[in-house]
Amino acid sequence: xxxxxxxxxxxxxxxxxxxxxxxxxxxxxxSGEGAQTAGQLFGTVSARxxxxxxxxxxxxxxxxxxxxxxxxASGNRIRIATDAVSNMGEAADVVVAFNEQVPYSRIxxxxxxxxxxxxxxxxxxxSPDELIRKAYAEALADFRHRGYEVVEVPxxxxxxKVVEDPKRGKNIWILGLLCALxxxxxxxVQMLIERKLGRKGKAIVESNMALFxxxxxxxxxNAPWRFRVAVKxxxxxxxxxxxxxxxALGIMAxxxxxxSMYPITPATSVSHYLAARFAKVGGIVHQAEDEIAAIGFxxxxxxxxxxxxxVTSGPGLALKSEFIGFATMAEIPLVIIDVQxxxxxxxxxxRVEQGDLLAALFGQPGDTPNIVMAPTTIEECFHxxxxxxxxxxxxxxxxxxxxxxxxxxxxxxxxxxxxxEEWLAPPVDTSPWQQDVAPYAWDPETGLSQRPIPGQRGGExxxxxxxxxxxxHVAYESKVNQQGLKMRRRKLATLARSxxxxxxxxxxxxxxxxxxxxxxxxxxxxxxxxxxxxxHKVSSLTLHFLSPLEPGLKEIFRHFNKVxxxxxxxxxxxxxxxxxxxxxxxxxxxxQTLVDVDCWSCVPGVPLPPRVIxxxxxxxxxxxxxxxxxxxxxxxxxx
Amino acid sequence: xxxxKQDWEAEEEARCLVLEDFESLTPRWCPGCGDxxxxxxxxxxxxxxxxxxxxxxxxxxxxxxxxxxxxxxxYGFHGLHGRPLPIASGVLSRxxxxxxxxxxxxxxxxxxxxxxxxxxxxxxxxxxxxxxxxNIYGLxxxxxxxxxxxxxxxxxxxxxxxxxxxxxxEVTLGIGxxxxxxxxxxxxxxxxxxxxxxAHEHQGLAFVRILQRCPHFMRDRWNDxxxxxxxxxxxxxxDGIPVDDAVRRLFPNIRQHDPADLGGGRHLATGEEGxxxxxxYRNPESPRYNxxxxxxxxxxxxxxxxxxxxxxxxxxx
Ligand SMILES: Cc1ncc(C[n+]2csc(CCOP(=O)(O)OP(=O)(O)O)c2C)c(N)n1
Ligand code: SF4
Ligand SMILES: [Mg+2]
Numbered sequence: 001x002x003x004x005x006x007x008x009x010x011x012x013x014x015x016x017x018x019x020x021x022x023x024x025x026x027x028x029x030x031s032g033e034g035a036q037t038a039g040q041l042f043g044t045v046s047a048r049x050x051x052x053x054x055x056x057x058x059x060x061x062x063x064x065x066x067x068x069x070x071x072x073a074s075g076n077r078i079r080i081a082t083d084a085v086s087n088m089g090e091a092a093d094v095v096v097a098f099n100e101q102v103p104y105s106r107i108x109x110x111x112x113x114x115x116x117x118x119x120x121x122x123x124x125x126x127s128p129d130e131l132i133r134k135a136y137a138e139a140l141a142d143f144r145h146r147g148y149e150v151v152e153v154p155x156x157x158x159x160x161k162v163v164e165d166p167k168r169g170k171n172i173w174i175l176g177l178l179c180a181l182x183x184x185x186x187x188x189v190q191m192l193i194e195r196k197l198g199r200k201g202k203a204i205v206e207s208n209m210a211l212f213x214x215x216x217x218x219x220x221x222n223a224p225w226r227f228r229v230a231v232k233x234x235x236x237x238x239x240x241x242x243x244x245x246x247x248a249l250g251i252m253a254x255x256x257x258x259x260s261m262y263p264i265t266p267a268t269s270v271s272h273y274l275a276a277r278f279a280k281v282g283g284i285v286h287q288a289e290d291e292i293a294a295i296g297f298x299x300x301x302x303x304x305x306x307x308x309x310x311v312t313s314g315p316g317l318a319l320k321s322e323f324i325g326f327a328t329m330a331e332i333p334l335v336i337i338d339v340q341x342x343x344x345x346x347x348x349x350x351r352v353e354q355g356d357l358l359a360a361l362f363g364q365p366g367d368t369p370n371i372v373m374a375p376t377t378i379e380e381c382f383h384x385x386x387x388x389x390x391x392x393x394x395x396x397x398x399x400x401x402x403x404x405x406x407x408x409x410x411x412x413x414x415x416x417x418x419x420x421e422e423w424l425a426p427p428v429d430t431s432p433w434q435q436d437v438a439p440y441a442w443d444p445e446t447g448l449s450q451r452p453i454p455g456q457r458g459g460e461x462x463x464x465x466x467x468x469x470x471x472x473h474v475a476y477e478s479k480v481n482q483q484g485l486k487m488r489r490r491k492l493a494t495l496a497r498s499x500x501x502x503x504x505x506x507x508x509x510x511x512x513x514x515x516x517x518x519x520x521x522x523x524x525x526x527x528x529x530x531x532x533x534x535x536h537k538v539s540s541l542t543l544h545f546l547s548p549l550e551p552g553l554k555e556i557f558r559h560f561n562k563v564x565x566x567x568x569x570x571x572x573x574x575x576x577x578x579x580x581x582x583x584x585x586x587x588x589x590x591x592q593t594l595v596d597v598d599c600w601s602c603v604p605g606v607p608l609p610p611r612v613i614x615x616x617x618x619x620x621x622x623x624x625x626x627x628x629x630x631x632x633x634x635x636x637x638x639x
Numbered sequence: 640x641x642x643x644k645q646d647w648e649a650e651e652e653a654r655c656l657v658l659e660d661f662e663s664l665t666p667r668w669c670p671g672c673g674d675x676x677x678x679x680x681x682x683x684x685x686x687x688x689x690x691x692x693x694x695x696x697x698x699x700x701x702x703x704x705x706x707x708x709x710x711x712x713x714y715g716f717h718g719l720h721g722r723p724l725p726i727a728s729g730v731l732s733r734x735x736x737x738x739x740x741x742x743x744x745x746x747x748x749x750x751x752x753x754x755x756x757x758x759x760x761x762x763x764x765x766x767x768x769x770x771x772x773x774n775i776y777g778l779x780x781x782x783x784x785x786x787x788x789x790x791x792x793x794x795x796x797x798x799x800x801x802x803x804x805x806x807x808x809e810v811t812l813g814i815g816x817x818x819x820x821x822x823x824x825x826x827x828x829x830x831x832x833x834x835x836x837x838a839h840e841h842q843g844l845a846f847v848r849i850l851q852r853c854p855h856f857m858r859d860r861w862n863d864x865x866x867x868x869x870x871x872x873x874x875x876x877x878d879g880i881p882v883d884d885a886v887r888r889l890f891p892n893i894r895q896h897d898p899a900d901l902g903g904g905r906h907l908a909t910g911e912e913g914x915x916x917x918x919x920y921r922n923p924e925s926p927r928y929n930x931x932x933x934x935x936x937x938x939x940x941x942x943x944x945x946x947x948x949x950x951x952x953x954x955x956x
């Protein structure tokens with residue numbers, strides 16, 4: 001046995017068993033070493049046993065970062081809890097690292113805290129390369145100095161006892177270690193591994209199970225802790241996936257047949273998924289020459305009766321804006337998915353922001369009423385696409401779905417939907433058109449009208465982006481133009497009338513009401529719970545419809561001393577005075593309700609941890625409570 | 640609706656379509672504008688082929704010529720400047736039952752829509768594309784276009800266009816997977832009609848450049864060709880566009896050109912042998928993207944539900 005194994009934590013006869021309500025685990029490696037697979041499997045086992053789970057990918061900044069580099073951490077963060085989990089939380093409780101350099105990229109973003117348990121691959125201590133040995137020794141001393149509970153683990157040596165090439169399979173050995181630590185059910189792991197690798201043959205499954213068992217056993221003998229995160233088993237069938245997969249499945253479930261796109265991070269994986277699987281339900285992915293062509297193709301398909309979807313991110317949304325306006329003007333249904341990233345311009349391509357809200361609402365020249373919706377959970381990513389297609393068709397207008405880079409890669413279990421016929425788009429109607437009905441026979445109350453589809457005899461008409469009358473004839477008369485704009489705008493009022501006022505999370509009156517939208521919901525609600533735990537009357541509200549805004553806001557706001565938004569976009573602090581730039585939702589709510597809505601927002605490029613939101617809320621309380629360790633000017637990134 | 644086996648299944652009864660069945664609003668083009676002739680040709684073709692008006696979609700961009708759909712009593716899509724090709728591709732993608740025509744101008748196609756032009760040729764979907772090339776921006780009042788001749792005075796180049804034009808035929812013939820490239824003149828109705836007919840019959844993207852008169856802004860542009868018809872090289876071949884006797888009588892410079900000969904077509908496109916009129920290139924073997932986009936159209940509701948269930952199972956906990 002080498003030095004490293006001797007310095008492993010003492011073998012306790014009786015491990016320290018801790019009951020915890022939740023824990024955050026990270027597995028990090030150089031990219032390509034399988035940490036992501038291990039992390040996902042750990043999350044799935046936990047979810048299956050009945051824990052709440054939220055999994056996020058840790059993605060290196062570069063495609064092929066140098067080996068053993070600080071910038072190279074690739075892996076997963078898994079937050080498990082007895083109850084449902086809605087966000088990625090703060091610093092990790094347990095980290096497993098494949099080398100001593102990758103933890104630094106996590107340390108740099110505040111992912112570890114004093115007391116974090118760090119299982120560290122110790123093979124580097126015996127590296128033939130002196131520089132590596134030195135780097136390892138230095139890092140080890142530094143980790144201890146920082147207060148981490150370091151456990152050196154001879155992962156490589158242990159794997160060698162089971163397989164010839166530990167490079168493939170170390171991740172499964174680690175999965176075994178973690179499953180022992182958290183007393184996970186090995187039978188479930190066996191089932192998952194069979195499902196994942198069964199097709200590659202029995203031998204592969206067996207060698208992976210051998211690795212798993214070895215890791216499990218090693219931890220049983222050597223790890224001085226056990227963590228019990230009580231589970232709440234349920235009989236409900238569930239699925240687990242990330243937000244982009246949920247969007248892709250939603251597209252399939254909605255009966256959409258055409259996804260027309262141009263690659264852009266972090267939206268592209270929606271179409272990757274569809275490219276591989278869409279044919280199962282008869283759909284196609286069209287990769288266009290640019291975003292303009294992508295939406296043009298989608299609009300063409302929609303015009304011909306097959307409501308299509310185009311998937312993009314901020315820069316692509318900008319390019320599509322002329323066509324979005326066209327679809328609004330010509331009243332062509334369309335679903336546009338914007339998986340937001342940091343902006344403006346190329347911005348932060350892989351990172352989260354909620355900066356496209358106003359662009360989605362007002363990004364087109366002229367008065368361009370469109371529906372804008374935002375899912376707040378992975379489950380909603382799935383269901384909202386189905387709703388979006390229906391709304392697009394009923395209201396004959398584009399629907400923009402705003403997701404973001406955080407929902408895109410986060411995984412969360414939710415009840416398994418069952419495919420329903422009413423979700424699917426009906427086949428194209430080619431029955432004759434009623435001769436006397438104009439292509440824009442607007443109902444004066446609702447603005448709604450029915451559209452003829454090519455193939456319908458007697459319905460021949462020419463769509464145009466020019467001002468037009470009910471017959472779709474180009475018309476520049478003032479009255480006709482006024483009428484067209486009114487009818488198109490009226491559709492949103494009609495939709496608004498059918499919406500229910502949003503539900504307040506917590507009491508419907510109190511000190512502060514926090515308003516948010518999209519992916520921040522989970523963290524906001526967790527933060528609100530914590531602030532209430534300190535005895536303050538704080539509630540929150542999440543908007544799913546941004547255009548039209550959900551009704552009744554003014555009345556809800558009236559019952560709180562203060563209303564503020566929490567967002568991931570830029571805003572000035574209140575001291576900025578008259579010229580203050582408000583966060584985008586705050587801007588919208590102020591304009592719409594005339595309530596003096598305050599805001600706190602920032603653009604760290606990462607999901608906001610609940611602790612930070614808690615601090616932002618408490619600071620706005622009458623006695624401006626501070627949380628000393630949280631610097632609101634400098635928000636820590638934990639992913 | 641749910642009872643339909645296919646999206647566009649509907650019973651057809653016998654009907655006899657006449658020219659008026661394809662005529663809509665009165666065209667608002669200038670007198671003498673070449674666009675009138677193209678409109679007349681397409682209306683006659685639709686009548687002669689008895690194309691059901693509800694199955695015809697004319698997609699255009701923005702420009703004088705792009706007003707075209709408003710004058711046809713068929714389905715029409717008067718789109719955005721430069722973008723008719725992506726729109727038309729989308730229209731056809733899941734509706735192989737439709738006859739889709741594209742009307743585009745030299746600014747629309749060869750300036751703002753250049754990327755789409757190149758990729759539409761490459762995709763080779765079953766579209767009939769008519770490029771109305773008047774060498775000028777008509778609608779916006781006489782700005783230079785990418786095909787405006789060197790030195791031609793325009794509102795954006797009062798001292799004359801300083802850079803020579805691009806040749807749409809050469810460009811198109813340079814794009815891999817091109818499958819039908821022809822040129823015709825708006826002032827020869829017989830050849831115009833025959834060209835549009837061949838283009839429509841072609842399976843794949845048929846690209847037709849129509850030299851178009853704009854008496855309003857380019858009054859003298861084609862005078863030379865009209866006066867000295869020997870400047871036109873009429874291309875003839877059994878696989879090409881039929882040359883009517885009346886055309887033969889008018890144009891002395893008739894050349895045999897096998898449209899399968901890409902090199903020969905490229906040479907003719909340069910204009911060194913005269914302004915070509917006829918089919919420069921045809922390759923019926925070029926793969927057609929519309930055959931790929933139409934995949935999966937036959938799926939029933941039951942297929943789709945089963946497919947979705949199987950997908951959901953892949954994510955089961
Ligand atoms: C995005 C956009 N940019 C510019 C215009 C203005 N515009 C309309 S038509 C046109 C040029 C038309 O020229 P061409 O395509 O040659 O058609 P023609 O009028 O000659 O038939 C321009 C620049 C527009 N409508 N949209
Ligand atoms: S300006 Fe030229 S192209 Fe436009 S309608 Fe008049 S003649 Fe035709
Ligand atoms: Mg022109």
